[in-house]
Amino acid sequence: MTDSVAQIKERLNIEDVIAPYVKLTRAGKSLRGLCPFHKEKTPSFHVSPERGSWHCFGCGLGGDGFSFIEKIEGVDFKGALQILAEKAGVVIEYSGKGNREDTTKKERLLALMARASEWYAGKLLGSLAQIYAHDRGLNGGTIAAWRLGYAPEEWRALLEALTAEGFTIPELLSAGLIKEADGKPGTYYDRFRNRLLFPIRDAAGRVVAFTGRALAPDDLAKYLNSPETELYHKSEILFGMDRAKDAIRTRKFTMLVEGQIDVLLAHQAGFENAVALSGTALSSRHLNLMKRYSENLMLVLDADAAGLTATARSAELALREGLRVKAARLPSGKDPAELIEEDVQEFTKRIKEAKPIVDFFLTELAEKERDPHRLVRAAEQIVLPLINAIPSPMEREHFMQSAARTLGLSSETIRESLRRLPKLQETPGSSSVERTAAVPARDTRSQVILAVLHAYPDTPLANRVKTEYLRITEAPELPSETLPESALFSAEQMFGESPSEDAADELLRAFEEAVIREAYQEAVNNLRRAEAAGEAGSVERAQAACTKLSARLAAFGR
Numbered sequence: 139m140t141d142s143v144a145q146i147k148e149r150l151n152i153e154d155v156i157a158p159y160v161k162l163t164r165a166g167k168s169l170r171g172l173c174p175f176h177k178e179k180t181p182s183f184h185v186s187p188e189r190g191s192w193h194c195f196g197c198g199l200g201g202d203g204f205s206f207i208e209k210i211e212g213v214d215f216k217g218a219l220q221i222l223a224e225k226a227g228v229v230i231e232y233s234g235k236g237n238r239e240d241t242t243k244k245e246r247l248l249a250l251m252a253r254a255s256e257w258y259a260g261k262l263l264g265s266l267a268q269i270y271a272h273d274r275g276l277n278g279g280t281i282a283a284w285r286l287g288y289a290p291e292e293w294r295a296l297l298e299a300l301t302a303e304g305f306t307i308p309e310l311l312s313a314g315l316i317k318e319a320d321g322k323p324g325t326y327y328d329r330f331r332n333r334l335l336f337p338i339r340d341a342a343g344r345v346v347a348f349t350g351r352a353l354a355p356d357d358l359a360k361y362l363n364s365p366e367t368e369l370y371h372k373s374e375i376l377f378g379m380d381r382a383k384d385a386i387r388t389r390k391f392t393m394l395v396e397g398q399i400d401v402l403l404a405h406q407a408g409f410e411n412a413v414a415l416s417g418t419a420l421s422s423r424h425l426n427l428m429k430r431y432s433e434n435l436m437l438v439l440d441a442d443a444a445g446l447t448a449t450a451r452s453a454e455l456a457l458r459e460g461l462r463v464k465a466a467r468l469p470s471g472k473d474p475a476e477l478i479e480e481d482v483q484e485f486t487k488r489i490k491e492a493k494p495i496v497d498f499f500l501t502e503l504a505e506k507e508r509d510p511h512r513l514v515r516a517a518e519q520i521v522l523p524l525i526n527a528i529p530s531p532m533e534r535e536h537f538m539q540s541a542a543r544t545l546g547l548s549s550e551t552i553r554e555s556l557r558r559l560p561k562l563q564e565t566p567g568s569s570s571v572e573r574t575a576a577v578p579a580r581d582t583r584s585q586v587i588l589a590v591l592h593a594y595p596d597t598p599l600a601n602r603v604k605t606e607y608l609r610i611t612e613a614p615e616l617p618s619e620t621l622p623e624s625a626l627f628s629a630e631q632m633f634g635e636s637p638s639e640d641a642a643d644e645l646l647r648a649f650e651e652a653v654i655r656e657a658y659q660e661a662v663n664n665l666r667r668a669e670a671a672g673e674a675g676s677v678e679r680a681q682a683a684c685t686k687l688s689a690r691l692a693a694f695g696r
């Protein structure tokens with residue numbers, strides 16, 4: 139594996155890795171752009187092709203190409219490795235079966251899931267599952283691309299096949315592929331039987347779980363999901379994201395649909411930005427995963443009332459997380475899968491007519507509630523919390539006015555009702571960004587100081603400069619982890635290809651100023667102490683020192 143890492147680093151430069159995600163422009167030796175990990179208007183995200191590293195002065199994050207992919211794709215190191223290996227055309231050399239102690243448990247589980255997926259896919263041809271998939275409108279290309287499979291109507295088919303290949307019972311259990319029989323310890327059977335199987339993949343495209351659609355009409359559980367495992371955390375996985383992320387970036391929105399078949403049919407019809415949850419409510423983690431690719435979310439809904447309340451809750455969460463949310467309404471009683479299969483043009487039309495979520499609910503409610511008083515009550519309960527969740531004051535104002543128009547109220551009344559709602563609480567996600575964003579400073583002087591720290595480490599001068607840095611940034615301490623990298627970038631930024639005399643002058647000036655300022659402060663403190671003690675001689679000396687230092691400080695003209 140270390141060979142693969144080296145090979146990838148050799149073939150891919152950092153620019154190739156980052157450019158698909160961040161628009162980079164050249165700035166001296168490095169490249170810079172808007173940071174994809176925090177909101178900003180001026181670029182503080184720097185990339186050094188020479189060192190193969192990146193660093194953001196805004197939020198303090200940094201690292202190499204692998205760590206960039208880990209963060210932006212929401213995957214671990216192995217996931218990043220897989221993505222970059224594909225990009226670089228490098229085949230990853232995993233240690234094989236004979237070398238089990240080298241492979242971690244997680245790798246084994248991933249290998250097991252990949253193998254199970256292939257095994258199920260191999261059973262599909264001519265099965266009931268294949269007929270069912272065709273009946274639902276999935277074509278051969280889609281079935282093959284998503285590697286749909288069939289779990290045969292047998293108790294131990296998968297178990298026997300995979301244990302024969304060297305996987306163990308405990309491994310099959312921890313992957314959620316088999317179950318222990320109730321009241322019969324030591325007896326195991328396949329979890330999925332007589333079902334059409336949809337592999338659930340993480341954002342890097344690795345199979346982590348399955349959803350099984352029942353094929354027998356009398357099966358009580360229509361859909362059966364893998365349990366939560368070491369690989370599968372349903373609140374972190376969006377079904378289809380591995381195949382949807384490019385389209386989400388280019389179309390600039392994520393389309394969230396109800397189920398797996400909806401996702402497959404949407405992709406088949408050209409809406410390759412569709413994803414779905416798998417058997418869980420929308421979570422902040424899902425939203426953060428979406429935000430990596432686009433800040434716009436479209437909810438595609440069928441029109442039943444139960445769905446609408448759940449939609450309002452999801453939308454509120456998404457707005458709080460800073461996404462822009464729209465909703466498209468499908469004709470009564472139709473889910474996306476049905477509509478796409480029956481009338482793709484109508485589906486496209488509905489998507490085009492999607493409305494911002496506040497307007498969507500205002501229209502919905504106005505259509506349902508003929509009684510004006512009840513309409514106002516319903517809007518107060520559903521629409522106001524949505525408006526309240528919008529972080530941008532301008533957008534909030536805009537939607538307050540649309541609510542006022544629809545409800546026939548003054549926007550002052552809406553504003554007043556909003557004030558009565560509980561205050562918007564900061565989401566954990568955004569506050570952690572705030573925390574990291576507070577430490578570094580973007581102004582030139584603190585960057586000079588960081589550069590000095592890098593260029594002259596562990597000198598008395600550097601120590602004084604450190605003090606100055608902390609004073610300027612009001613940080614409790616130096617960001618030791620990010621310091622070396624950020625200092626390198628500062629130095630590069632300042633000195634560019636060839637360190638100019640001007641830049642060196644500026645550096646020394648900043649140095650000197652920091653030193654003098656510190657001495658001046660010290661002199662002022664001495665003066666106060668001397669005055670308090672009433673020693674005439676010391677007061678005089680301290681005054682002289684202050685005058686001298688303040689004159690030198692004034693010469694800097696800052």
Ligand SMILES: [Zn+2]
Nearest residue numbers: 173176194197
């Ligand atoms: Zn940043």
